[in-house]
Every structure is written in structure tokens, then in C-alpha cells.
Amino acid sequence: MLCWLPNMHISSAIFDCSAPDLDSCPDESLPEFAFIGRSNVGKSSLLNMLSGKLDLARVSPTPGFTKLINIFTMNKCWRLVDLPGYGFAAGARKAKFKFNHAVDDYLKNRSSLCCVFALLDSGLPPQEIDVEFVAWLARNSVPFVLVFTKTDKITPATVQANIAAFTARIAGWFEKLPAIFTCSAMAKQGREELLGVIDEAMTAIEAESGQAQPDAAMPPEDLAATDQKASPQAARKRRPDLARPW
Ligand SMILES: Nc1nc2c(ncn2[C@@H]2O[C@H](COP(=O)(O)OP(=O)(O)OP(=O)(O)O)[C@@H](O)[C@H]2O)c(=O)[nH]1
Numbered sequence: 001m002l003c004w005l006p007n008m009h010i011s012s013a014i015f016d017c018s019a020p021d022l023d024s025c026p027d028e029s030l031p032e033f034a035f036i037g038r039s040n041v042g043k044s045s046l047l048n049m050l051s052g053k054l055d056l057a058r059v060s061p062t063p064g065f066t067k068l069i070n071i072f073t074m075n076k077c078w079r080l081v082d083l084p085g086y087g088f089a090a091g092a093r094k095a096k097f098k099f100n101h102a103v104d105d106y107l108k109n110r111s112s113l114c115c116v117f118a119l120l121d122s123g124l125p126p127q128e129i130d131v132e133f134v135a136w137l138a139r140n141s142v143p144f145v146l147v148f149t150k151t152d153k154i155t156p157a158t159v160q161a162n163i164a165a166f167t168a169r170i171a172g173w174f175e176k177l178p179a180i181f182t183c184s185a186m187a188k189q190g191r192e193e194l195l196g197v198i199d200e201a202m203t204a205i206e207a208e209s210g211q212a213q214p215d216a217a218m219p220p221e222d223l224a225a226t227d228q229k230a231s232p233q234a235a236r237k238r239r240p241d242l243a244r245p246w
């Protein structure tokens with residue numbers, strides 16, 4: 001059954017909960033798309049822009065504003081997740097790539113996590129903290145796309161130069177570079193393209209679940225395995241096995 005709307009029209013956007021840790025998150029029945037990036041990069045603003053509801057997630061000029069895992073259900077069938085940023089610690093002398101245990105746990109073990117939108121400020125040359133974070137995503141096999149934010153603040157040529165410099169830093173780690181998008185929450189640029197990522201993922205999940213219907217005449221292959229407590233590796237394997245178009 002199709003449960004999302006064609007062309008990614010958002011008919012409902014509802015705040016679910018603010019979870020302090022993975023165990024407090026809602027069940028994993030709905031596919032999730034999460035926003036992460038340095039504090040103040042524009043995660044909450046982008047979530048609002050995509051949802052079409054400007055006051056859904058709290059936006060603030062104060063870095064480190066989002067402190068919990070904030071979960072929102074869209075069209076009653078998929079979720080957007082606003083994660084706390086990294087790189088901000090009150091009193092810290094040097095920004096460091098470090099996020100709390102809850103975010104680490106969420107990114108590594110949330111089996112319904114389909115794709116992470118890793119946000120980078122398009123107005124800045126490559127920041128070590130972001131390069132380190134992308135390396136962490138790659139090492140931990142977290143599916144992600146790169147999203148360069150706040151394009152309204154600078155010229156398109158500078159945006160392109162910063163994107164080229166960043167991709168040059170990470171290119172050697174991937175057979176195929178992660179997909180790259182640009183956006184401006186202020187100018188409402190990039191919405192269609194990013195909703196397209198979600199649309200394609202939802203289409204792939206739908207196709208996969210259609211194919212994965214068990215044959216009623218056949219017993220499940222490994223009944224015992226379903227009773228075992230899932231290891232992080234097993235949890236990751238439960239993530240939808242998408243032929244990722246990004
Ligand atoms: N010019 C411009 N400003 C933006 C844009 N997106 C966000 N901002 C501003 O940047 C600041 C931070 O935005 P948030 O969306 O709260 O950033 P965040 O990444 O969620 O921040 P934390 O929750 O603190 O990690 C706010 O003052 C926003 O108004 C954008 O596209 N263009």
C-alpha cells in the first residue's frame with residue numbers, strides 16, 4: 001500500500017517526542033531521515049523548510065540549541081529527525097568533532113534510519129571538524145548525503161568553490177562520492193531535491209517490502225534468529241537494503 005503522497009506533498013507534520021537517548025525513541029516502524037551537522041549550520045531550519053511548517057522545530061541563533069533527538073512524523077508514514085549538532089561545548093577553547101552518546105547510538109543502531117542529511121555551511125572552506133565527521137559516517141557505514149546550507153549568504157561561485165574543496169578532501173575515501181545538494185532555508189532553495197531523496201527512498205522501501213512478502217507455504221528460514229537480541233551489526237542489517245540512488 002502506498003503510504004506517502006506522490007511528489008512529496010506534506011499533508012501532515014507532527015511533533016512526536018524529544019528523546020534523550022535511543023531507548024526513548026519511538027518504535028522503528030517508520031523510515032527515518034535525520035539531520036546532523038555542526039551547531040548552527042541550519043538543521044532545524046532545513047527541517048522546517050522541508051516540512052513546510054516554519055515553527056515545527058525550534059530555530060535559534062545560539063549554537064548548541066537542539067540538545068535532544070527531536071522526532072517528527074510526516075504524512076503519518078515517515079519521520080524527520082532533528083539531531084543535536086556537534087562542535088559546540090560551552091567553555092570549550094577549540095571546537096572538536098564530538099557528539100553525545102545518544103547521537104552516536106542513534107546513528108549506529110537505529111535500524112529504521114534510511115538516510116542522514118549531513119549539513120555543511122556552504123559559506124566556509126572545508127572545516128576539519130566536518131571532514132572528521134564525514135570520515136566517521138563512512139567508517140560506520142551510515143548512509144548519508146551532503147547538504148551545503150545557507151546558499152543565500154554568498155555567491156554561487158563561492159558555494160561551488162567550497163563544495164569542490166570539500167569533495168576533494170573526502171574523494172579518496174569513496175568509490176562513488178556521496179550525493180551533494182545545496183539549500184537555503186531562508187530562500188526556500190533545495191526543497192524539491194531533498195524531498196526527492198526521501199521520495200526515492202520511500203519508493204525503494206515500498207518495492208522491497210512488496211518483494212519481501214513471505215511465501216505462506218514456507219516456514220521462516222531461521223526462526224531461532226528472531227529471538228536473539230540484536231547486535232549493532234544485526235540492527236544495521238535491518239536497515240532497508242536500498243539500491244541507493246544517491
Ligand atoms: N541566511 C540564512 N540563515 C539561516 C539559514 N538556515 C538557518 N539560518 C540561521 O542560522 C541560525 C541557526 O539555525 P538553526 O536551524 O537553529 O541551526 P541548527 O543547526 O539547528 O543549530 P543547533 O540546534 O544549535 O545545532 C538561525 O539564526 C537561523 O535563522 C539559511 O538558509 N540562510
Ligand SMILES: [Mg+2]
Pocket residue numbers: 043044045058059060065066082
Ligand atoms: Mg537545531
